[in-house]
Amino acid sequence: MTVYNIALIGFGGVNRALAELIATRNPVWERELGFRLNIVAVSDLYLGSVISPNGLDAKTLIGAKFTKGGFGQLSGGSAEADNETIIRTAPADIVVEATFTNPTDGEPAVSHCRWALASGKHVVTTNKGPVALAASELKALAEANGVRFEYEGSVMSGTPVIRMAEKTLAGAEVDGFEGILNGTSNFVLGRMESGLDFDTAVRQAQELGYAEADPTADVEGFDVRLKVVILANELLGARLKPDDVTCKGISQLSPSDIRDAAKANSRWKLIGSASRGEDGRVVGSVMPKQLPLEHPLAAVNGPTNAVSFNTKLLGSVTVTGPGAGRIETAYALLSDIVAIHTQSTSAIAKEAA
Numbered sequence: 001m002t003v004y005n006i007a008l009i010g011f012g013g014v015n016r017a018l019a020e021l022i023a024t025r026n027p028v029w030e031r032e033l034g035f036r037l038n039i040v041a042v043s044d045l046y047l048g049s050v051i052s053p054n055g056l057d058a059k060t061l062i063g064a065k066f067t068k069g070g071f072g073q074l075s076g077g078s079a080e081a082d083n084e085t086i087i088r089t090a091p092a093d094i095v096v097e098a099t100f101t102n103p104t105d106g107e108p109a110v111s112h113c114r115w116a117l118a119s120g121k122h123v124v125t126t127n128k129g130p131v132a133l134a135a136s137e138l139k140a141l142a143e144a145n146g147v148r149f150e151y152e153g154s155v156m157s158g159t160p161v162i163r164m165a166e167k168t169l170a171g172a173e174v175d176g177f178e179g180i181l182n183g184t185s186n187f188v189l190g191r192m193e194s195g196l197d198f199d200t201a202v203r204q205a206q207e208l209g210y211a212e213a214d215p216t217a218d219v220e221g222f223d224v225r226l227k228v229v230i231l232a233n234e235l236l237g238a239r240l241k242p243d244d245v246t247c248k249g250i251s252q253l254s255p256s257d258i259r260d261a262a263k264a265n266s267r268w269k270l271i272g273s274a275s276r277g278e279d280g281r282v283v284g285s286v287m288p289k290q291l292p293l294e295h296p297l298a299a300v301n302g303p304t305n306a307v308s309f310n311t312k313l314l315g316s317v318t319v320t321g322p323g324a325g326r327i328e329t330a331y332a333l334l335s336d337i338v339a340i341h342t343q344s345t346s347a348i349a350k351e352a353a
């Protein structure tokens with residue numbers, strides 16, 4: 001049975017949820033997946049950092065009410081988050097990057113990923129910054145160091161989208177997509193339809209763990225823009241940067257816009273899309289659209305997301321599922337680790353044959 005030592009960078013909603021899963025699910029994973037996870041280091045800007053080569057007790061990590069610098073009280077702990085030292089020196093096989101998404105330059109998460117890959121550690125991340133802004137560099141670095149850079153949770157949290165489209169739609173000739181790619185804004189629009197005001201709805205999305213550290217990214221469309229870049233580059237072979245994608249969010253929609261849409265048997269949805277034109281160029285956009293109720297995306301409610309891939313051979317293929325949420329996103333990290341495990345066990349089997 002394989003044990004993967006992991007280092008958690010960022011200990012907010014998502015990585016804490018991963019620690020919760022580790023505390024309760026390791027026996028199931030041992031039985032069903034053939035591995036268990038052992039947390040050997042954690043670093044968080046607010047809490048500080050801790051390294052324990054034999055492993056930290058996940059239950060203690062999630063149970064304790066740490067205050068600022070609180071990891072300093074643990075054996076092997078410090079009140080400072082020295083990410084570079086932790087990432088480079090902790091005896092981890094996998095670095096789990098779940099700090100905040102910086103939509104401008106992806107930092108400091110891009111550096112976290114670079115340090116990990118350069119020191120021969122796999123990276124799994126839910127952070128959209130490094131994927132949208134530095135995926136090709138980080139993939140090359142991973143390959144050069146014989147490790148993997150995996151990021152399923154960067155689009156639609158735990159709902160399998162990137163790997164699903166890459167692997168199971170291979171050959172179907174995807175030439176575009178459109179979807180609801182942000183849980184917070186979809187939740188907010190739904191709450192406004194029920195009569196709640198915008199600010200209260202955003203606060204609720206924050207409390208439920210859907211929103212970004214700065215929810216402006218959710219409501220102004222910047223988060224969806226990163227996801228459009230990720231999907232377009234990954235699935236359409238584009239080389240888009242966020243500035244190439246036109247972007248308008250939902251903050252300008254008033255309660256009366258929402259009411260008028262309902263009277264017209266329609267709903268506002270924030271739609272991210274990209275498509276390849278006749279000239280081969282891929283064009284992406286993010287904008288609120290008023291969809292008739294019979295449109296497949298109009299029925300997608302709350303933090304649920306959905307994306308329809310346009311394919312030449314199958315027509316439209318739609319995937320729907322959670323778009324945000326702590327446990328849902330932690331599951332995406334697990335699915336990345338499963339992908340790493342599957343590849344490494346099949347490489348070992350090939351060598352042995």
Ligand SMILES: NC(=O)C1=CN([C@@H]2O[C@H](COP(=O)(O)OP(=O)(O)OC[C@H]3O[C@@H](n4cnc5c(N)ncnc54)[C@H](O)[C@@H]3O)[C@@H](O)[C@H]2O)C=CC1
Pocket residue numbers: 009010011012013014015043044045046047081083098099100101108126127128153154156157209210211212213323324325326329
């Ligand atoms: N919550 C969700 O539903 C989803 C989140 N994501 C992404 O996953 C990542 C984590 O999300 P959450 O856990 O919800 O965010 P969060 O805001 O709850 O947690 C982020 C943690 O990172 C820490 N942090 C910030 N800067 C740091 C630094 N330089 N070094 C060390 N720690 C640092 C913060 O102190 C905080 O504890 C974000 O990039 C987010 O965009 C992706 C999909 C869904």
Ligand SMILES: N[C@@H](CC=O)C(=O)O
Pocket residue numbers: 154156157181182183184185210211212218223323324325
């Ligand atoms: N804030 C994001 C989280 C997932 O990427 C969202 O609401 O979709």
